[in-house]
Amino acid sequence: MHAPTPPHDSVARAPGAPSLPEWYRIVPDSGLPTTLGIEIVELSESRVVATMPVDGRTRQPFGILHGGASIALAETVASFGATARIDRDRYLAVGQEINGNHLRPKMEGVVRATGVPVHVGRGTQVWSIEITDEEGRLVCISRCTLAIIERR
Numbered sequence: 001m002h003a004p005t006p007p008h009d010s011v012a013r014a015p016g017a018p019s020l021p022e023w024y025r026i027v028p029d030s031g032l033p034t035t036l037g038i039e040i041v042e043l044s045e046s047r048v049v050a051t052m053p054v055d056g057r058t059r060q061p062f063g064i065l066h067g068g069a070s071i072a073l074a075e076t077v078a079s080f081g082a083t084a085r086i087d088r089d090r091y092l093a094v095g096q097e098i099n100g101n102h103l104r105p106k107m108e109g110v111v112r113a114t115g116v117p118v119h120v121g122r123g124t125q126v127w128s129i130e131i132t133d134e135e136g137r138l139v140c141i142s143r144c145t146l147a148i149i150e151r152r
Contacts, residue, residue: 077115078127078144
C-alpha cells in the first residue's frame with residue numbers, strides 16, 4: 001500500500017478568509033463534528049486548527065467539558081490533517097488509536113485544537129493535537145494514529 005502525497009491544493013481565499021483547501025469545501029456537513037459544533041478554521045498538510053463550543057452538546061452531566069468531546073475534536077483534526085496528505089481518490093485516513101490527557105476543566109466558551117503531524121509514513125500517520133482555552137491554556141493534549149487504507 002502506498003499513499004503518495006498529492007500536489008499541494010490551491011486555496012482560493014479572500015483576504016482574511018480561513019485557510020481551507022477546495023477539496024474540503026465539498027465534504028458533507030454531517031456526522032459527529034457537526035453535532036458537536038466543530039468548525040475547521042485552518043487546514044493544510046502541516047497544521048489543522050478547529051474550534052468547538054463548550055455547551056450542552058459537549059459538557060458532561062457535571063457541567064464540564066466531556067473528555068469524549070475533546071477526543072472527538074482531536075480525532076477530527078488529525079483525520080482531516082492526514083486526509084490532506086494523501087491521494088484522496090485512492091486512499092482513506094481512518095483512526096487507529098487515540099489517547100488524551102485532560103489537564104484543565106472547561107465549563108463554557110470555546111476550545112481550539114491545533115494538530116501537527118509527528119510521523120507521516122505510507123501506511124500510517126501520527127498527529128499531535130493540543131486543545132487550548134481562549135487564554136491559550138492547555139485543556140487537553142492528544143496523540144492520534146491513523147491508518148492509510150485503500151478505498152474499496
